[in-house]
Structure formats: structure tokens, C-alpha cells
Amino acid sequence: MLKESALSIVVLYIVLFSTPIESYMSYALNRIFDTAMGVITALLVNYFLPRPRVVSLWEGFKGSFKKGSKV
Numbered sequence: 001m002l003k004e005s006a007l008s009i010v011v012l013y014i015v016l017f018s019t020p021i022e023s024y025m026s027y028a029l030n031r032i033f034d035t036a037m038g039v040i041t042a043l044l045v046n047y048f049l050p051r052p053r054v055v056s057l058w059e060g061f062k063g064s065f066k067k068g069s070k071v
Contacts, residue, residue, distance in 0.1 A: 019027050046054075 050058075
């Protein structure tokens with residue numbers, strides 16, 4: 001756990017000190033936009049190309065919340 005934390009701190013410092021102060025806001029907004037696009041793409045891929053095991057788990061999950069269920 002400590003090794004991963006140290007690595008993330010090193011990456012943070014590299015990004016922090018290699019990005020000019022004038023472009024902090026645009027850099028942050030670009031990262032947010034890129035991350036959002038990645039999440040949307042992943043959700044679309046999983047929706048249109050689902051794996052059979054995931055589909056069966058999802059159907060079981062939806063079935064547990066039908067009317068009359070005592071979950």
C-alpha cells in the first residue's frame with residue numbers, strides 16, 4: 001500500500017511541477033473531460049457488448065427488486 005501511495009504522490013508532483021501555473025485550469029478541465037469521455041465510452045462498450053456472465057448477474061439483480069420482494 002505504501003509503495004502505491006508513494007508512486008501516486010510522485011506522479012502528482014511531476015504533473016504539478018511540469019504544468020505552467022497559467023494553464024492549471026485548462027489542464028484540469030481537459031483531464032475532467034478526458035476522464036468523462038473514457039467513462040462514457042466504457043459504459044457504451046459494456047452496454048452494447050455485454051458478457052454473458054454479466055448479463056445473467058444483472059438479470060438476477062433486477063429480479064431481486066421486483067414488486068413483492070422483501071429485500
